Amino acid sequence: MHSASLPAAAAPAHRVCEATVTVTDAAGAPLADTELVVTQRRHAFGLGNIGFDFVGLANGEPDGIGTESLAQLYTDVFNTATLPFYWGRFEPERGAPHTEQLLQTARWFRERGVALKGHPLVWHTVQPDWLLGLPLDEVEHLQRGRIRRDVGDFAGLIDTWDAINEVVIMPVFDNGANAITPLARAKGRIAMVRMAFEEARAANPHATLLLNDFDLSSAYECLIEGVLEAGIRIDAIGLQTHMHQGYWGEDAMLAMVDRFARYGLPLHMTESSLVSGQLMPADIVDLNDYRVAEWPSTPEGEARQADELERHYRSLVAHPAVEAITYWGITDAGAWLGAPIGLVRADGTPKPSYHALRRLVKDEWWLAPTIITTDAAGRFSVAGFRGDYELGTGAGTTPFAISSDKQQINLTHPTETPKG
């Protein structure tokens, strides 16, 4: 039986699944001894980035940052976009959320083959001013309503959500006046998690709902254990890894991942970033406290970023618990904290890190179009990353998905080109 396969050792063994595909024609007869092309279309592994820069373009109001050319670079590498649902910006005026704008953005991404994730439903930062001064029970009522409304409005388009963000510090963080910290202080962290998950779950039972945190210490472990003991179902654990102060290295990163992997839940690296310029000083505790007038991307920094980015993805893809890595920024233009964390420079040209990541996900870990011939029973085998594939002949293409190892796939493929 002929096989279309990734080269051995191109990827961690647990990532590569071998499937046997049997192709029949419309009448059920095997498509025997037929030459066809097998092509990978999409990774199932979550290759995410933020989609914040394309809201204007998607809504017919392009700005100088989110251009068509940047979108081309984006969609060539990333298959998932995180959209901004920061409550204070999404609904600056009570009762007038920017639902249509983000619906249009989500549709725009979906048309380009990019899945969506919403971030975040509950957070103590970027809160609407109009919550301030309301009694706690009204804040809770409004918070619950906003979760139900937004998760419901986007169900089918956005089916993955950071249900709650940074719960570890939520009741104790001092970031100025906001209505969520006092609510978390009164209810407790686990009750806040329960609130977020039960409302989101009710509005979209098919959603993948995450806890997300930057605090990767034992505090997050304790929180997760409490949440699980309380019987709250979480679908994935979100781990932020902003590395403005330098790459943590494979060993430290994987030791951390191992600590969270022991809960048996999928891990999503929800916010990864690496700078291609000077590093932020190590003594800064809250990254938000570091502000500089200019933070240029440098040739040395870009070489380092490319090397570290490749090591970061390579080591995490090698860990069986990791199901997604979201990079936090496509371009330096308008990047968080002004840091050169983008994979594309502010002038729109890709950095070495972009090319390094593209080479990994679209070359080393990607099944290039491969010509094979079916056997007498219409069969061939294919081995590659979990994801979407298609087979093609002169008569057309038929999609299929590889989702597990030793999978048996039966396909019906046309034997005649459709009439013009």
Next chain:
Amino acid sequence: MHSASLPAAAAPAHRVCEATVTVTDAAGAPLADTELVVTQRRHAFGLGNIGFDFVGLANGEPDGIGTESLAQLYTDVFNTATLPFYWGRFEPERGAPHTEQLLQTARWFRERGVALKGHPLVWHTVQPDWLLGLPLDEVEHLQRGRIRRDVGDFAGLIDTWDAINEVVIMPVFDNGANAITPLARAKGRIAMVRMAFEEARAANPHATLLLNDFDLSSAYECLIEGVLEAGIRIDAIGLQTHMHQGYWGEDAMLAMVDRFARYGLPLHMTESSLVSGQLMPADIVDLNDYRVAEWPSTPEGEARQADELERHYRSLVAHPAVEAITYWGITDAGAWLGAPIGLVRADGTPKPSYHALRRLVKDEWWLAPTIITTDAAGRFSVAGFRGDYELGTGAGTTPFAISSDKQQINLTHPTETPKG
């Protein structure tokens, strides 16, 4: 009505309770217009210290450290002694625990008016070697059995226990081979807490059971919230404050205490220490990692320790949630890490810190013997710290306890001296 009272402003208002005492004779007639002496005997507030140094003395095998003279200093200030139940030392040979030795020590303290606390029932450090290599379910079985056995054996003598120690790092701390870390890793932190509390509670339903930790970060908050959400009843939260690297100051200490006070549970400062010599360098993370050949107590250090100790006790007694402060060491001789944290020098002479603490708890916060006269109804009032008191006349003494403000206390007091 005459009153025996602490001077106004001698203590935080919430610590001082005013009680009205009505004294009658054996026939029920008011002891009217009678002069008597009111004397405080004991603080209800937990003034603890470790009792480790007196195991030998109590068992008729005095050493050079735990002398009668040190015992005098101890019992004049402290009303609660923490006894060592470190499993590996308490039961170095499987099935042969040092129960009799600690029973005798506990009785010895009780005869001197000192209550007891046991420390700890579950911990990953100082484990018996004979646990190593056993299957996890057998380790759990043995751990449960040891809790039941020891809490049961000491019920009535020791009714306060650190049920579990340092759970925050329990599953992840690397301190060499021990059998508890893998158990905690397999069961999870909350299940470990549940195990400790359910076994101890079953063996002594009247016990006060504590969580105890040195990690006072959000991690401990998250753990506590998980434990409470899981429905595990904990009686007090234990907060360790070893300050070998310097006094934290009132503001930092009370901000920390406030974070834990919001769970509505009593707080016990279970392990407080302040050095009277050079401070440990600030960059040491695990205090156990700092070892020096000599760590002398100095005159300047002793003055600083006395000042800080007074501020520490004064600020914590002012916080309504704090119910006990245990100092970690009476003497420098054999002190933890060799640090001069004792209130008594290695040569047996008290440091200024000892005198400062004694002055607080036996003078400023203590109702000195006060002569008063009952009114026509046999009444007088008394205001002081919660605790044990007695009234005396030539005919004898009658004990009473003040446990709440505005308390009405009825006492029967003899009017004749008992016949010789």
